[in-house]
Amino acid sequence: MKTDRKVDSLSYVLQRRRNSRHITIRVRPDGLVKVSAPYGVSVAAIERVITNNKAKLLSTIDAQRSALHTYREGETFLFAGTTLTLKLVSSEKNAIAVTDTHLLVTYAEAEPQSLVVCTLIKELFRQHVKQRLAYWVPYWANRLSLDVPPYGVRDARSRWGSCSAKGRLSFSLRSQILDDEQFSYLVLHEMAHLVHFNHSAQFHALLGEQMPSYKEIQKSVFALQKESQLCL
Ligand SMILES: [Zn+2]
Known part of the structure; x- marks a missing residue:
């Protein structure tokens, strides 16, 4: 169960969880505060925790928001490394193209609208991730002696990729910022979950076998978490 609440002028989303034993507070990349707590804990107790951590929360929200793209002329974006x-550029229609050095967006409105630019960039990223997956998923399926699984691209903010219990893989369109080595690692990671549905020692052994330098690559992917955010 999710509810929108406010304490001491700070808005947050409260999520009650049956299986959690602690109050956890997380600030999403867009600055939204998410609190999860077990059903037994009172709102007063939860809000005490929030109030006690308010200064730290406000500075985290600030840092998160300042790292976000504003979609203005001259801003830089990582694209395949x-x-x-x-x-x-003002034009008759909204469109996007990639050159060696630029993301070229044409807009039909009087002024470029951030949301329009963001949507065009996301769509471009989605198409490129699809193309890259069409190469890397069969590549790793072959290396791991697996059938090519069903997979898709989503606008996920916190995860780079995921593997469902039914064996369907999802990749975030944000992964378009990754270079080929990082992208390949991401696909290998999710494909390896079709063999080991956990992060066990065997799972890591499989990654190491297939990609000896996977730990450094994984670290470099994690380091791009903030940079990869495309939400407004
Ligand atoms: Zn995993």
């Missing part, structure tokens, strides 16, 4: 500069 290279840095591209956003160029906005």
Whole structure:
């Protein structure tokens, strides 16, 4: 159960969880505060925790928001491991193209709208991730002697990829910022979950066998978590 609440001028979303034993507070990349707590804990107790941590929370929200793209001319975006500069040009229709150095967006409105630019960039990223997956999923299926699983691209903010209990893989369109080595690792990681549905020692042994330098690559992917956010 989720509810929107406010304490001491700070908005947050409260999620009650049956299986959690602690109060956890998380600030999403867009600055939204999410609190999860067991059913037994009173709202007063939860809000005491929030109030006691308010200064720290406010500075985290600030840091998260300042790292977000504003979709203005000249902003830079990572794209398959290279840095591209956003160029906005007035035209008859909204469209996007990639050059060696730029993300070129044309806009039909009087002024470029951040939401329109963001949506175009996300769509572009989604298409490129699809193309890259069409290469890397069969590649790793072959290496791991697996059938090619069903997979898709989602606008996920916190996860790079996931593997469902039914064996369907999902990848975030944010993963378009990754270079080929990082992208390949991401696909290997999710494909390896079709063999070991956990992060056990066997799972890591499989990653190490297939990609000896996977630990450093994994670290470099985690380091891009903030940079990869495309939400407004
Ligand atoms: Zn995993």
